[in-house]
Amino acid sequence: MMMPTMSAKDLSKIYRRGSEEVRALDGVSFEARSGEMAAVIGPSGSGKTTLLNIIGCLDNPTAGTLSVGGEEIFGGRKELSEKELTFIRRRIFGYVFQKFYLIPTLTVRENIMLPSAFYKSSAGAKSPDDVMKLLGIDKRAGHLPGELSGGEMQRVAIARALINSPKVILADEPTGSLDSRRTGEIKEILRELATQGMTVVMVTHNLELAKAADRVIELRDGKVV
Amino acid sequence: MNIYSVAYKNLLRKKTRAALTAGGIALSAWVLATLLGFNRGYENGLNRDIDNMGFQVLLTAKGCPYEAATLMLKGGTGLRYMPESVVKTVYLNPEVEKVTPMLMQGVFDPNKGENGAIAAYLGVDALTFPAMKGYLEFKQGGWFKDNNAYEAVMGFEAAELEQREVGDKLLIPGVDKELAVTGILKRSGTQDDGTIFLPIGAVQKIFGKQGKLTGLGIKVRKDADMAAFENKLYDLPDVQVVSMAQVKTTIMNLVNSARVIVLGIAVIAVIIAMAGVINTILMSVMERYAEIGILKSMGAMPLDIFKMIWAETAMLCSVGGAGGIFLSFLTARVSESAVRYFLPYAPNGALIALDWRICLFAFLLIVVGGLLSGVYPAWRAARVRPLEAIRIEGEQ
Numbered sequence: 209m210m211m212p213t214m215s216a217k218d219l220s221k222i223y224r225r226g227s228e229e230v231r232a233l234d235g236v237s238f239e240a241r242s243g244e245m246a247a248v249i250g251p252s253g254s255g256k257t258t259l260l261n262i263i264g265c266l267d268n269p270t271a272g273t274l275s276v277g278g279e280e281i282f283g284g285r286k287e288l289s290e291k292e293l294t295f296i297r298r299r300i301f302g303y304v305f306q307k308f309y310l311i312p313t314l315t316v317r318e319n320i321m322l323p324s325a326f327y328k329s330s331a332g333a334k335s336p337d338d339v340m341k342l343l344g345i346d347k348r349a350g351h352l353p354g355e356l357s358g359g360e361m362q363r364v365a366i367a368r369a370l371i372n373s374p375k376v377i378l379a380d381e382p383t384g385s386l387d388s389r390r391t392g393e394i395k396e397i398l399r400e401l402a403t404q405g406m407t408v409v410m411v412t413h414n415l416e417l418a419k420a421a422d423r424v425i426e427l428r429d430g431k432v433v
Numbered sequence: 434m435n436i437y438s439v440a441y442k443n444l445l446r447k448k449t450r451a452a453l454t455a456g457g458i459a460l461s462a463w464v465l466a467t468l469l470g471f472n473r474g475y476e477n478g479l480n481r482d483i484d485n486m487g488f489q490v491l492l493t494a495k496g497c498p499y500e501a502a503t504l505m506l507k508g509g510t511g512l513r514y515m516p517e518s519v520v521k522t523v524y525l526n527p528e529v530e531k532v533t534p535m536l537m538q539g540v541f542d543p544n545k546g547e548n549g550a551i552a553a554y555l556g557v558d559a560l561t562f563p564a565m566k567g568y569l570e571f572k573q574g575g576w577f578k579d580n581n582a583y584e585a586v587m588g589f590e591a592a593e594l595e596q597r598e599v600g601d602k603l604l605i606p607g608v609d610k611e612l613a614v615t616g617i618l619k620r621s622g623t624q625d626d627g628t629i630f631l632p633i634g635a636v637q638k639i640f641g642k643q644g645k646l647t648g649l650g651i652k653v654r655k656d657a658d659m660a661a662f663e664n665k666l667y668d669l670p671d672v673q674v675v676s677m678a679q680v681k682t683t684i685m686n687l688v689n690s691a692r693v694i695v696l697g698i699a700v701i702a703v704i705i706a707m708a709g710v711i712n713t714i715l716m717s718v719m720e721r722y723a724e725i726g727i728l729k730s731m732g733a734m735p736l737d738i739f740k741m742i743w744a745e746t747a748m749l750c751s752v753g754g755a756g757g758i759f760l761s762f763l764t765a766r767v768s769e770s771a772v773r774y775f776l777p778y779a780p781n782g783a784l785i786a787l788d789w790r791i792c793l794f795a796f797l798l799i800v801v802g803g804l805l806s807g808v809y810p811a812w813r814a815a816r817v818r819p820l821e822a823i824r825i826e827g828e829q
Contacts, residue, residue, distance in 0.1 A: 266730060266820045290818070291734070298732035305823070309727040313442040321434040326733040372732070 213242040213407040214263065214376060219272035219282075221258050221430075232258040233269070234430040240409060240423060242375070245402040247421035248411045255430040256411040257380060263409065264301050264378045265293045276300050277375055298327045302369030302377045304410075306384035308361045310353040310368075316340070317349040320367045327372065339367040343397060359390030366397060377401055379410035383417055395420050436737060440744035447717070454713040455753035458799060461706035462757025465699045466795040467768050470761065470787040472692055474769075478780030479684055483677045485623045487565035488533065488650035489659070491675040492519065492666065514645035515672050523649060526665060528657035533561040535648040536633050538640045540607040552606065554585075554629050556636025565652055569625060574599035574616035580634035585612040588628045589620040603629070610639050622782040703799065706753070707806040714746050714810035725814050726822020735815035742811035743804065750803025754796045761795075762787060 221233040233255045240246045248256045261267040263274060268287040275281060281296055282288070288296070310319045320336045340346040343363040353361055362382060369377055379398065383391040395417050402408045402422070410417070418424055426433050444451045494513035520534050536556035543549040563569070563576045572592075577584040585603050587595065592614075597603060603612045612631065620626055637643045653662060659678070666674045718725070725738055733741075761768075769784045 261820055261823075264730075266823070294729065294732060294734055297730060303727075303730050305727065309724055311439070311442065311724070313445045314439070318434055318438075318442070322439065322728075323731045325434045325436050325439050326728070326731065326737045368731075 213244075213277055214240040214409070215273075215275050216263060217273045219259070219262060219269045219274065221255075221262060221267070222270045231430050233262070235272070236425075236427070236430070236432050237272075238423075238425050238432065240407050242407050243402055243405050244422045245398060245408040245410070245420065246423040246425060247418040248409065248425045248427060249413070249415075249418050250427035254427040256427055258430075259425075259427065260378055260380055260409065260411050264303065265296045268293075298372070300375050302372070302374035304362070304365050304369050304377065304379040304382045306381035308353070308365045308385070310361055310364055312353050315350050315352060316345060316356070316364050319353065319364055320371055322368060323372050334371055334373055336367070336371065339370050342370075342400075343367050357390070358386050359393055362386060362390070362394055363397065366394075366401075370401070374406070376407045376409065379408065379412075381412060382410055383412065383414050388416075391417065436741045437744050440741045441748060443717070443721075443741070444745055444748060450713060450716075451749060454709050455749050455756065457706045457709045458750055458753025458803065459757035459760060461699075461702040462754045462795055462799045463760045463764070464702045464757075465798065466758045466761035466787060466791060467765070467785060468692075468695050468699050469791045469795060470765065470785040471695075471768075471772060472688075473788070473791060474782075474784045474786035475688055475780065476685065477786055478782045478784060479681060479688075481782055482623055482780045483681050485566075485568060485621065485625070486650065486677060487567070488531075488652045489677050490651040490653060490663065490666065491677065492523065492649040492651065492669075492672045493647065493675060495671045495673050514642065514647060515649070517644045517646055519646070519649060519669065519672060522669065523651060523666070526662065528653050528662040528665075529651055530654045531561060531565055531652040533558050533565050533650045533652075534633060534646045535562075535650060536636045536640075536642060536645065537647045538636055538642070540605060542606045544606070552629075554605065554631050554636060556631050556633035558633050562630075565650060566625070569621060570619045572617045572619045574614070577615050577632050580632045581638065582632050583610065583612050583635055583639075584615045584632060586616040586618065586630040587614060588618050588626040588630075590626040591629050592617045594627075605639065608639055624781065626781065703802055706799075707802050710746060710749060710803050710806040711809060713749070714742060714807055715813065717745070718742060718810050718814045721814075722817060723822045723825065725817045726819040729817065729819040730823070738817070739811045739815040742814045743807050746803050746807025746811070747800065750800045750807075751796075754799035754803075757799070758787075758792045758796055761785075 216239075217237045219233050219236045220231070223230040223232055236255070236259060238246070248259055250256050258267070262269045262282075265281065265288075269282050273280065273283045275283075277300070311322065314322065317336050317340070320339060324333050337346065340349055343366060345360055345363050345367065348356060348360060353364070356364065362385070377398070382398070383394050386394060391414060398408050398410065399420060410421070412418055492515070494515040517534065520532055523529060524532050537553060538556065539551045539553045541549060542552040545552055559577050559580050572589065574586075576586060587597055592598070595603065597614050597617070599614055599617060601614045603614055604610070605612065618625065637645065653659060659676070663674055663676055666672070728738065765785045765787060772784055773779045
């Protein structure tokens, strides 16, 4: 049987708000395999983004374990430092955000190559031309973000996430700023990435997008239901 | 694609703001380079003027020379004289290499300027004066050969002002004596350009000052003890010793006092520009708070972000600094005219002497100052926590 790419066990996250203890995640466990698209759904405040931040190494869990590709990342040891988390993020993850966060003065090609200004993947950075072709934006290479549609901007953001050959794509409301036609296009692209062997984990409110996922993790009050 | 090209593109986002900040830096660089150039130019000019006098010590008749100069300018009277015999007395000193006697006279010329002005004539010795002023070259003609001839040699500017050429006549107003112009000097960049030289014997005769001098220029041997020699001269009766080194020091002390104030103003200008840099870069960091968080989520280390923001500061300061220095070259002549207008005494030649050392110093000072100003915004940016930045953006 194939090993899961991502395995989370009893992940918890407790925040302190004054004297009050807020349990944002409460013993969340799930697995996601390579080639799989997983959707995290749930009402606002259910812990979706907190879960995405922890599995994306943007934050430490309070308790629980997380391993990716057989490598234990969080496992009851001390909290990882910002630097350690950055090293892990570089090697494993590509991020896609609802608001794209493209730099307005960089062309499409330059935006896609932006991560490589800070880090060159040891797994080998992809060619920006190949990535643009894969996402159907190769004809827009020299354009600035202001000249693109919302769907095209999200494609550029996905291309930027792919440039350093990540194992896992994490997407936070990737279609939140798009109309239904563009949502369908992005869904197909994420599906295609999973087909190519990547693990795609997305947080979404969009049920159509969630239905396209191989695995749905529904959260409520920080727990998987 | 590297951090520096990203930094450059970041600056292009708010072009007007970046241009205004660079403009502020350029102004401070302009002030700094111009003032440093002025310091250098003034000192060089003063040294040149004094060195080109050809002598290190000037003997004048007792009485304040400044007072005498003022009186002379007001009406050509009040000059004090010393006897011609002082030449021999001074020449007997072993420290003396050469001496040259001078007799300055001034007369009111009603045709000069709008309301008339003083026309000054310097009587010089035909033998010793040209030898002491070896740097003077002729545009036309040459020196008078006889100390009693009614001839004149005109400085470049004096000849232009009077519109005279060699062979022309020159009338001394008031005494109605006509002189023949025997030579026109080339421009020397010194006070000699505005002087009319006459043979000393002729001046004594025309103005009835036989056996009298207003000054004696003394060139001292290179190995001589200047202080000891000056002390000897102080013992001479009815003469005043003016050491050119002392004159230079006195003027430079005055200029240095002004320089401290002016450099203080330049430092304030630089500090204001640096405050502008901090404000601009900090504002830019705050506006890009979420974006910086995203860059960190993509794998940028705090040092990468620090370098990127610092590079933006360095680029702004480099462009502004270089622009300001270029501006100081462009406006050097205008600045010089303004300085000459306000200064009571300005030496001849270029008053604002900009060279590569001054430019490099001003540029480095601006860039280093800018980089120091950029440390805080860059540090703030480097400390942005990706999670916090994304959360704040999400709440907006």
